[in-house]
Amino acid sequence: MVQYTKKAIAESFLQLLNERPFDKISVVDIAEKCGINRNTFYYYYTDVFALVDDVFRMETQKIIDQDIKVTNWQDAFMQGTSFALENRRAIYHLYNSTNRDRLVTYLYDVTISGMTAFVSSQAEGLDVDERDMSALSEFYTAALMGLGTKWLQDSMKEDVDDFVSRLARLLEGNIRASLVRCARSKTQDKN
Numbered sequence: 001m002v003q004y005t006k007k008a009i010a011e012s013f014l015q016l017l018n019e020r021p022f023d024k025i026s027v028v029d030i031a032e033k034c035g036i037n038r039n040t041f042y043y044y045y046t047d048v049f050a051l052v053d054d055v056f057r058m059e060t061q062k063i064i065d066q067d068i069k070v071t072n073w074q075d076a077f078m079q080g081t082s083f084a085l086e087n088r089r090a091i092y093h094l095y096n097s098t099n100r101d102r103l104v105t106y107l108y109d110v111t112i113s114g115m116t117a118f119v120s121s122q123a124e125g126l127d128v129d130e131r132d133m134s135a136l137s138e139f140y141t142a143a144l145m146g147l148g149t150k151w152l153q154d155s156m157k158e159d160v161d162d163f164v165s166r167l168a169r170l171l172e173g174n175i176r177a178s179l180v181r182c183a184r185s186k187t188q189d190k191n
Contacts, residue, residue, distance in 0.1 A: 006044055008034050010055050013048075017090035022048075022097035052099055056106035059083045063110055073118050073175065074168045077111065077144050081160055088156050095152045107148055112141045122176045126183040136178055 012034035016025050027048060031038050045051045063082075084091045084107070094103045116137045123133055147167075151158060 005036070005040065006054070009036070009041060009044060009051065010058065013051055013055065014087060014090050017093050018087060019089075021093045022052075022099055049099065049102070052094070052102050056102060056109075060106060060109050060113070063113070073115060073140060073144075073171075074164050075114070075118070077114070077148075077164055078160070081107075081148065083110075084152075084156070085160065091152070092156060104145075104149070108141065108145055111144050111148070112137060115141045115144070119175060119179070123179050126179055127186055128179050128182045129186055132182040133179070136175060136182075140175070 009030060013025070013030050016029055016033055025048065027038055027041050030048070030051070031041050034041075045054065091103065094100065116134075119133050119137045119140075147163075151160065151163075
């Protein structure tokens with residue numbers, strides 16, 4: 001029952017967020033949309049900000065639980081933006097609110113998770129230092145976060161699939177090549 005109620009609250013909130021700016025949504029609005037009373041909302045959440053955190057936590061966990069074998073960085077990026085694409089208006093409303101930091105944290109968490117999985121898969125069979133893999137994951141995550149932020153600033157107008165495909169052609173093989181160089185360097189350092 002708890003999961004059902006929390007899911008209903010989250011879905012009602014997302015419906016409202018797709019309709020109006022975040023700053024125009026109250027606990028009363030969410031409770032009415034969901035068909036519960038305010039006390040029920042407060043049983044699960046201290047405020048709307050806690051609800052936003054929980055929605056992003058649940059979405060992040062959904063992606064992590066899928067345990068998809070990431071075969072390219074594009075999949076990792078698209079994994080991170082799928083929720084944003086499905087809820088464009090809601091994400092746009094959050095991005096243009098005082099809650100922007102929660103959105104950025106969500107995008108980072110999902111992107112670093114996917115990128116780390118991809119870098120690890122690219123390092124298979126190579127003797128690469130974990131710190132180098134982490135640095136590479138962080139670098140590409142920062143780059144993708146910058147691109148994602150620019151996309152949000154531009155009101156999510158650009159076709160993400162087209163942009164990611166173009167970028168993939170430009171960067172193809174770079175991560176594996178970087179890992180090969182790291183492995184060679186590590187081997188040379190040992191000798």
